[in-house]
Amino acid sequence: MGPLFSQPTATEIITKADQLTRGLTQHGTQSMTVVRPDWQREMLFEFWSEGADKAFIQVLEPARHKGTTFLKIGREMWQYVPRINRVIKIPPSMMMQSWMGSDFTNDDLVKESSIVHDYEHELLRTDTLHGDSTWVLRLTAKPDAPVTWAHLVEWIRLGDYVPMRAEYYSERGELIRTLIFEDIREFGDRSIPARMVLEEKKKPGHQTILQIRDVTFNEKIPPGTFTQQNLRRN
Numbered sequence: 001m002g003p004l005f006s007q008p009t010a011t012e013i014i015t016k017a018d019q020l021t022r023g024l025t026q027h028g029t030q031s032m033t034v035v036r037p038d039w040q041r042e043m044l045f046e047f048w049s050e051g052a053d054k055a056f057i058q059v060l061e062p063a064r065h066k067g068t069t070f071l072k073i074g075r076e077m078w079q080y081v082p083r084i085n086r087v088i089k090i091p092p093s094m095m096m097q098s099w100m101g102s103d104f105t106n107d108d109l110v111k112e113s114s115i116v117h118d119y120e121h122e123l124l125r126t127d128t129l130h131g132d133s134t135w136v137l138r139l140t141a142k143p144d145a146p147v148t149w150a151h152l153v154e155w156i157r158l159g160d161y162v163p164m165r166a167e168y169y170s171e172r173g174e175l176i177r178t179l180i181f182e183d184i185r186e187f188g189d190r191s192i193p194a195r196m197v198l199e200e201k202k203k204p205g206h207q208t209i210l211q212i213r214d215v216t217f218n219e220k221i222p223p224g225t226f227t228q229q230n231l232r233r234n
Contacts, residue, residue, distance in 0.1 A: 010121035028215030037205035
């Protein structure tokens, strides 16, 4: 007798996990808590995305940053800063800069690089993480890919493709940061992590917590959302 099911390939696993958390479209609100050894602060923002190529973010809180917006189309990104009433083009060299003083980068927030297309995928093994069976995969950057991380190791839950953990490594093979996925909840037709904790390995006490307040998938995004004119939406 043959096996009851065939094992998906590494690329199939990564693609399904990406589709699960991205959807065809997204619209929702998230809070972000930046934690430092002697202080912490919180932000709230609304976000829209369409596939892997379009994203729009509007900061709602705190008051001093309210109305700040970000637009990503393809590999281009712009920011509107209300206090100086200017739209600023964010060059590719700044995609790995901190987003709003957090441990997340501009690239992280708008998913400018693609784990599906910019990396080679290898299934290393299966493992148990917090009582769940997971696939463990290595993602190695393609030679000409516009990415910073030389490779990633990801834990993805067997069967439903929910991401559980990701580790980010430099070209020298150093572990730079870890992203932990928690608080798996149902949002519409899917279960996804509602909480993501990013920890900087070389900066003890530094972490950023991203919490989904609400999100809807695969609903039509209003026309004009992903335009430079919309940056000055207030």
